[in-house]
Ligand code: SF4
């Protein structure tokens with residue numbers, strides 16, 4: 275063998291070995307691509323879908339849920355109701371920290387069971403302080419505890435939402451009724467919004483959510499509580515699949531103390547308007563200029 | 574026409590780029606796969622590490638980002654830390670371009686292409702880190718203007734996409750044009766690269782400024798929401814760029830046997846001698862402001878430098894970084910060490926690692942600790958994250974090695990059509 279052919283042989287051998295090793299290294303990726311259909315891959319942004327396209331997408335999600343999770347569900351697309359602007363208020367004087375709201379959210383919104391996920395976190399606050407530095411979410415004792423009060427925090431549906439501003443692909447936006455939503459099929463999972471939200475309202479799906487078929491809430495919305503894919507961000511959506519049909523959010527319905535007041539800000543007779551007109555309300559981190567739609571008050 | 578005359582048949586064809594360009598690519602390919610046993614060993618090692626990274630990524634895609642140790646509290650970690658550092662490295666390469674073209678430093682001019690190639694390799698590294706950090710890389714196309722929905726100009730991330738890809742293209746053009754022209758034996762046309770060189774200088778600053786704005790624009794995180802971050806990024810970029818290049822130039826001279834003028838290395842060392850101190854000065858200003866004021870605002874800095882409520886995961890990291898940077902700064906000014914090659918190289922390695930910590934983990938993680946709601950959740954990278962990180966850097970170093978090798982071969986006339994033409 276001449277020097278040149280020997281070198282070529284060695285190089286050829288090396289290249290073949292390299293290619294084989296590369297294929298082997300990429301092997302696990304097959305699981306990912308198998309789960310991803312071409313339709314899913316090419317799906318357009320929610321706001322660009324024609325009514326027919328949207329219809330097809332909704333039905334496909336239902337089929338996928340049946341095939342992959344064995345659950346019969348219906349996925350709807352509830353649109354904002356003209357003349358409705360949602361707002362929420364929470365009475366800190368009566369909230370007793372029982373976390374029934376967080377639990378209701380967990381079930382209503384098909385959260386991952388293994389992490390006991392919920393869009394609501396209840397902070398146990400120290401009497402005399404509004405500083406979260408002295409607060410904890412992991413309390414594990416009878417409530418209400420002496421010297422404490424409780425502050426549930428979820429997405430505040432900011433009118434000037436930093437999460438919406440930073441998203442590089444407009445996967446999250448504010449709807450006409452004030453709810454900030456996420457297109458789970460458009461989000462690229464960069465988590466910039468999660469870094470930008472001042473209230474820790476956003477969650478990332480670090481893995482495929484785990485949930486038994488019989489526990490899945492079948493009443494689902496495209497922009498709300500359908501089971502989320504892995505690798506995307508989610509957050510509270512004021513239960514839009516309920517509230518846009520005139521029902522209360524699951525958390526408000528579950529609250530045993532009546533601390534939660536939800537409603538249409540434009541309706542002068544609504545309880546939320548009564549609270550805003552008659553109570554001294556405040557919002558979290560007002561100085562950041564996010565203009566939340568979620569108010570707190572003490573009686 | 575004398576069809577059977579070989580000269581007439583090949584000559585016009587040789588002028589056409591359609592023929593010479595594929596030939597050029599083929600030659601590049603050959604150079605990349607041909608070399609000494611040391612070169613083979615080096616590239617095999619890098620490829621092996623890169624493959625470990627590829628495998629880790631494939632697993633991460635299949636299982637999800639749970640394989641990382643990131644959480645909803647610390648939602649960016651080692652990947653974004655390395656991304657941020659990599660942008661600095663890419664921008665720092667401009668410290669060869671400025672002396673070469675703005676100050677007409679002849680020695681630097683001869684080797685400036687090494688800096689431009691570093692910029693290219695570093696941008697590839699950055700893009701790779703962004704992609705592995707994404708939960709859904711299959712949806713990358715959602716970012717392509719026209720095809721997807723590019724949230725420009727609102728989202729700083731879209732600006733970063735523009736400046737990083739722009740910087741990549743500019744440098745690919747400059748280096749590609751130079752090497753290819755030399756390959757075909759054509760004189761360089763200044764019109765075709767000088768304007769791009771000047772644009773690249775401004776652009777280099779922009780990539781790191783925009784990357785800083787990604788962080789400083791977030792009002793919810795006081796540790797980042799600080800005007801000093803952008804200047805600090807630039808200062809540390811001008812540390813890592815020269816530090817890497819000094820070591821690289823020595824290695825190229827020793828291992829690739831290419832002539833590297835001492836003047837170039839000396840200039841880079843002079844730059845580094847100043848920038849390490851500027852970097853330390855900016856650090857000191859930041860530390861003073863944080864600690865003297867105190868309060869909740871300084872909680873992240875407390876966590877980083879001293880630990881907070883018994884949590885002190887980053888404390889050893891940051892003090893290592895500060896010690897390394899201080900050592901380097903001293904080594905570069907002490908008369909006994911500053912002119913000794915071994916010490917200078919050591920200083921370069923020290924400060925390179927120092928900035929990697931300080932601007933990577935030391936900048937990204939404290940932004941999340943404590944979280945926006947003042948919860949203290951710590952973060953240490955997982956094995957998957959380390960594998961991917963090693964793999965991506967191995968890929969970057971591989972790209973850099975091969976591109977320097979190609980440039981060396983062609984620019985010194987060892988490969989090319991030019992010589993044949995002249996004869
Ligand atoms: S609370 Fe956070 S997630 Fe909700 S709208 Fe405001 S910034 Fe966005």
Ligand code: SF4
Nearest residue numbers: 441461462464465467
């Ligand atoms: S994680 Fe999704 S929603 Fe959040 S900024 Fe990135 S693409 Fe937008």
